[in-house]
Amino acid sequence: MSVASSGYPGMASSSVAVRTQPDKARTERAHRKQASARFEHLQELFDKSFKAARVGIWECSLPDQTLTWTDTVYELFDLAPQCPLNRDDIVALYTPESRKKLSEVRSAVIRDGEGFTLDAEIVTAKGVPRWIRITAIVERVGGEPFRIFGMKQDITAEKTMFDHISRLMETDALTGLASRAKFEVTYNQICGKASGQAHTLLLVDLDGFKAVNDTLGHQAGDECLKDAARRLVSAIPDAVLVARLGGDEFAVIHACHSLTHLQETGSRIVKALECWVGSYPKKLKISASVGGAVIAGDMAAKDIFSRADNALYAVKAHGRNGFRLFNPETMAVSAA
Numbered sequence: 001m002s003v004a005s006s007g008y009p010g011m012a013s014s015s016v017a018v019r020t021q022p023d024k025a026r027t028e029r030a031h032r033k034q035a036s037a038r039f040e041h042l043q044e045l046f047d048k049s050f051k052a053a054r055v056g057i058w059e060c061s062l063p064d065q066t067l068t069w070t071d072t073v074y075e076l077f078d079l080a081p082q083c084p085l086n087r088d089d090i091v092a093l094y095t096p097e098s099r100k101k102l103s104e105v106r107s108a109v110i111r112d113g114e115g116f117t118l119d120a121e122i123v124t125a126k127g128v129p130r131w132i133r134i135t136a137i138v139e140r141v142g143g144e145p146f147r148i149f150g151m152k153q154d155i156t157a158e159k160t161m162f163d164h165i166s167r168l169m170e171t172d173a174l175t176g177l178a179s180r181a182k183f184e185v186t187y188n189q190i191c192g193k194a195s196g197q198a199h200t201l202l203l204v205d206l207d208g209f210k211a212v213n214d215t216l217g218h219q220a221g222d223e224c225l226k227d228a229a230r231r232l233v234s235a236i237p238d239a240v241l242v243a244r245l246g247g248d249e250f251a252v253i254h255a256c257h258s259l260t261h262l263q264e265t266g267s268r269i270v271k272a273l274e275c276w277v278g279s280y281p282k283k284l285k286i287s288a289s290v291g292g293a294v295i296a297g298d299m300a301a302k303d304i305f306s307r308a309d310n311a312l313y314a315v316k317a318h319g320r321n322g323f324r325l326f327n328p329e330t331m332a333v334s335a336a
Contacts, residue, residue, distance in 0.1 A: 054154035060087065062110065062145045073152050076132055078124035095121045102134070109138050110145050119155065131159040172244040174222060175229035183243035183251050190240070190253060191301040199240065199295040200256040201308045204232065204269060206248035207287040207320040216278050224277050224286060235272035236265060256294055259325075266290050266323030274321065287321035294326075 056072030067085040074081045077093060091099060098120035105116045115137040122130050136150040170182035178186070190199050206228055213221040225248065232250060233242055240253040252269070256262050273288035291312025293304050307326035315322045 056152050057149070058152055059147060059149040061147045076124070076130065076152055076154055077122065078126040078128060093122045093124065095123065098122070106136070106148070109136065110148060114138060115150070119159070129156075130154065131156045172229075175226055175244050177229050177233070177250070178241050178243035180243065180245050183241060183245065183253075186241050187251075187253060187305075188301050191295055191297070191299070191304060193297055198256040200254050200262055200265075200292050201295055201304055202252040202254060202266060202269065202290055202292045203305075203308045203312045204250040204252065204273070205289045205312060205316070206250075206273065207289055207316075208285055209248040211284050212277050212286070215282055215284060220277065227275070228273055228286070228288075231272045231275070232269065235268045253295075262292060262294075262325065263323070266292055266325070270321065270323050289315040289320045290323040291315055292323065292325045 054072065054076065056074075056076060057070045058073050059068040060066065061068075065087045067087055067090065069085065071081045074083070077090065079085075091102070094102060098118075102118060102120055105118055109116050115135070117136075118134045120132055120134060122132060124130055131154075133153045133155045134150065135152075136148050138145050139147050139149065170179050171177075172179045187201070206224075209221065209224060212224050225244075228248075228250075229242075229244065232252070233239075236242065236252060236254060238255065240255065241251075243251045245251050254262075254265055269290050270288050273286065275286050277284050277286055289312055291308050291310065291314065293307035293311060295304055311324045311326045315324045318324075
């Protein structure tokens, strides 16, 4: 009688247990193999994704400053993969401004911080300008900084696109002067300074521009504005900013060395913008009304603008083609 057919329950159970042990081991090995394959696949995807995104991993041990990079970081700096790294040589590849910022934020987080993000400009080992985004985390052991590590990503294309958009926003498309948005940023910054070089706001309106548009057409009007912009810039080459606010309205921010200097500047603008447009019998005169106000650090930007605007309209009320300045002592507009 065979064991399997003997009918003894105990004998049959023992045989099944013996057979199932190898099956369980094979199943576990298969699961481990599948898990390992999945991990290797994900690791491959991770590496390829980082490479496609131009992201590399870096580490700097402290305090010996030993660098460890993945291949992508070498590529960002145009260095041969796995070549010896000296931190001083690498830091020298940063532009002076970025090098200074990197030193400041790095020292601060190593001293008492956790991490930072910095966009920095480098000139690679092959002389190629490039922008990289650095993210860093400080690891501490027993309260002391042990290493700093993170990612470096090529953001040159992003930075180029951002700068292009910024230039479009900050530049008047027709005249090439600063845009109203750029003017407001610069103007508010200067108004916010409590001390330093005194400045003046000059508001400029073209007299007779509407007649150019109505009589000669909008194309002639555009050419008139372009010509006025060129004349304005040429008349005041030392201006901090020359902007077109819209239509035939311009704004100038200029250093104010003295009242005499300010009067000369305003008069120079008026003289430069006086001209004739078109030809007989449709020959039209263009001139400029200019109002100014000194930028005082203790005044709100809108109040200074209002003073210059009042001075401008005083010129218009007295025949146009002239310059007037708001006098803070008399709180009134005075003839220049």
